[in-house]
Amino acid sequence: xxxxxxxxxxxxxxxxxxxxxxxxxxxxxxxxxxxxxxxxxxxxxxxxxxxxxxxxxxxxxxxxxxxxxxxxxxxxxxxxxxxxxxxxxxxxxxxxxxxxxxxxxxxxxxxxxxxxxxxxxxxxxxxxxxxxxxxxxxxxxxxxxxxxxxxxxxxxxxxxxxxxxxxxxxxxxxxxxxxxxxxxxxxxxxxxxxxxxxxxxxxxxxxxxxxxxxxxxxxxxxxxxxxxxxxxxxxxxxxxxxxxxxxxxxxxxxxxxxxxxxxxxxxxxxxxxxxxxxxxxxxxxxxxxxxxxxxxxxxxxxxxxxxxxxxxxxxxxxxxxxxxxxxxxxxxxxxxxxxxxxxxxxxxxxxxxxxxxxxxxxxxxxxxxxxxxxxxxxxxxxxxxxxxxxxxxxxxxxxxxxxxxxxxxx
Numbered sequence: 239x240x241x242x243x244x245x246x247x248x249x250x251x252x253x254x255x256x257x258x259x260x261x262x263x264x265x266x267x268x269x270x271x272x273x274x275x276x277x278x279x280x281x282x283x284x285x286x287x288x289x290x291x292x293x294x295x296x297x298x299x300x301x302x303x304x305x306x307x308x309x310x311x312x313x314x315x316x317x318x319x320x321x322x323x324x325x326x327x328x329x330x331x332x333x334x335x336x337x338x339x340x341x342x343x344x345x346x347x348x349x350x351x352x353x354x355x356x357x358x359x360x361x362x363x364x365x366x367x368x369x370x371x372x373x374x375x376x377x378x379x380x381x382x383x384x385x386x387x388x389x390x391x392x393x394x395x396x397x398x399x400x401x402x403x404x405x406x407x408x409x410x411x412x413x414x415x416x417x418x419x420x421x422x423x424x425x426x427x428x429x430x431x432x433x434x435x436x437x438x439x440x441x442x443x444x445x446x447x448x449x450x451x452x453x454x455x456x457x458x459x460x461x462x463x464x465x466x467x468x469x470x471x472x473x474x475x476x477x478x479x480x481x482x483x484x485x486x487x488x489x490x491x492x493x494x495x496x497x498x499x500x501x502x503x504x505x506x507x508x509x510x511x512x513x514x515x516x517x518x519x520x521x522x523x524x525x526x527x528x529x530x531x532x533x534x535x536x537x538x539x540x541x542x543x544x545x546x547x548x549x550x551x552x553x554x555x556x557x558x559x560x561x562x563x564x565x566x567x568x569x570x571x572x573x574x575x576x577x578x579x580x581x582x583x584x585x586x587x588x589x590x591x592x593x594x595x596x597x598x599x600x601x602x603x604x605x606x607x608x609x610x611x612x613x614x615x616x617x618x619x620x621x622x623x624x625x626x627x628x629x630x631x632x633x634x635x636x637x638x639x640x641x642x643x644x645x646x647x648x
Contacts, residue, residue, distance in 0.1 A: 239303025251295040259309040260286040270306035293506040305329040306350035398489035411442040412479035414453040419472040420446035427515035430469040450641040469513035528619035534585040547598040549579035557598040595647040
């Protein structure tokens with residue numbers, strides 16, 4: 239194999255693919271990138287079994303071929319070369335020795351026979367997505383025996399849907415929620431973002447049990463499944479929120495169950511194992527009949543939290559809001575260091591005097607993701623100091639709902 243590619247193009251392609259490359263694997267061959275050059279196009283594939291990513295990039299190909307490239311070392315040298323100039327890549331189709339030449343110098347590394355990658359049973363059995371992308375095809379479906387069990391498909395009442403989302407739609411649904419995903423390995427359903435497809439709208443929901451975020455859109459495509467819930471992994475959501483193109487979502491079915499979701503963009507395919515768990519019934523924790531509210535400036539509140547949080551205890555990270563109809567005071571105290579800070583902030587509160595506490599790290603992160611427009615005002619709604627608090631923009635829009643549990647105050 240012999241091809242030439244500009245370093246910026248190669249770096250961009252690697253940036254899309256590397257997230258699926260395991261740093262350490264019990265299957266060492268998975269620590270390699272699969273390179274395939276044909277018809278002046280280089281295909282790069284990385285996989286850790288839970289996620290497979292393929293991206294394509296234009297090259298000037300002198301000789302076609304395939305090789306497995308040491309992933310980390312190759313990525314490290316390409317990053318170190320900077321983003322100007324070009325690279326010539328050569329590999330011997332028998333020994334699979336790799337030579338790289340740039341304006342800086344020549345580099346060598348040992349590749350692996352690509353057939354070793356393809357024969358791994360753990361990766362390329364029935365659940366393994368068959369990565370095919372055709373730029374002339376509007377919608378790319380998973381194909382081939384390795385993707386869909388034909389017998390299983392016959393047991394499914396309806397074919398899994400194909401869903402089209404614009405770039406801004408998929409970015410909104412993932413960016414507004416993915417940061418609230420739980421890291422608790424004993425609660426796997428909460429390790430991802432729940433997507434609820436409901437005919438004419440989509441909800442994305444994430445929670446770590448201390449806070450919950452729900453984003454909703456009515457996408458351009460309206461013929462969505464009437465009722466379908468899928469949990470995408472946090473890694474998948476983190477990739478999707480960086481989408482540079484519109485996304486087509488299809489699903490891989492094995493033995494009548496959806497096992498993977500497939501995301502096709504202009505030149506990249508991501509196939510990710512879904513989280514096959516039941517998401518907690520989050521609707522039950524959304525507070526209703528909230529007779530109390532606080533209205534504040536988002537920017538003023540964030541600036542106040544940044545200053546006051548300096549005095550918060552480093553273990554519980556608590557700040558307190560002392561609420562009266564005349565004044566709102568935000569403060570923090572740390573008995574361990576005998577330090578404290580308090581500030582009065584402009585706002586509106588409609589209830590009896592009350593003190594309510596929050597983890598400032600969780601609260602600040604939530605507030606940062608609220609879009610307030612020119613109004614810059616946000617709204618806290620609740621019923622008492624110990625119950626869940628609903629936070630949203632002050633325009634009464636339900637497109638983004640945030641819920642946080644207060645922390646206990648003395």
